[in-house]
Amino acid sequence: IVAINKMDTVKFNEERFTDVKKEVFDYLKKIGYQEKNLRCVPYSGFKGDNLVEKSENMDWYKGLTLLETLDQITPPIRLNDKALRLPLQDVYKITGIGTVPVGRVETGFLCPNTTITFAPANITTECKTVEMHHTQLEEAVPGDNV
Numbered sequence: 548i549v550a551i552n553k554m555d556t557v558k559f560n561e562e563r564f565t566d567v568k569k570e571v572f573d574y575l576k577k578i579g580y581q582e583k584n585l586r587c588v589p590y591s592g593f594k595g596d597n598l599v600e601k602s603e604n605m606d607w608y609k610g611l612t613l614l615e616t617l618d619q620i621t622p623p624i625r626l627n628d629k630a631l632r633l634p635l636q637d638v639y640k641i642t643g644i645g646t647v648p649v650g651r652v653e654t655g656f657l658c659p660n661t662t663i664t665f666a667p668a669n670i671t672t673e674c675k676t677v678e679m680h681h682t683q684l685e686e687a688v689p690g691d692n693v
Contacts, residue, residue: 548586548616549575555591559604564589588613625689631655631663633693650693657687 549571557563568587576582589597589605590613596602599614611619632654639647648665657663657677664671677684679693687693 548588548620550613551587551589552592554589554596554605555594559589559591559596559602561605561607564608586610586616588616626654627656627688629654631657633657635665652687652689652691652693654689656689657693658685659683 549568551564551567551571554560554564572582572585572587575585588610589608591602591604592598594604596604597608597612599612601612602608610616631652633648633650633652635648635650637649639649641647657674659674659676661674662671663674677687677693679687679691684691684693
């Protein structure tokens with residue numbers, strides 16, 4: 548989704564929207580996106596035009612509002628039936644607690660008191676607790692930052 552904001556600053560001009568849309572789409576095509584998979588929505592966050600309800604200022608735009616476009620996104624399939632895959636983003640050594648690896652669960656699930664092995668170092672250890680945003684979890688599932 549390409550959301551073009553600040554349409555109020557160009558007086559909701561269709562021609563300016565078309566110019567910006569063309570430039571952005573040309574760039575996105577160069578890096579591998581297909582135009583048929585892209586949606587472009589003009590809006591004004593400051594004035595609230597075309598966010599939730601159609602804008603009278605952009606009667607030339609016949610597409611969906613930004614909220615309607617976001618609602619059409621299909622959520623990704625979470626692979627919790629696969630083996631645990633948790634790419635590490637950082638590792639902290641906290642006095643009195645120990646080593647705390649931090650990452651996002653991509654596949655599988657992570658529970659406290661389970662034995663885990665880190666690859667490629669092949670280090671095996673026990674996961675004592677699982678926390679997300681300083682709250683203990685019974686289980687971390689794909690998409691959780693722990």
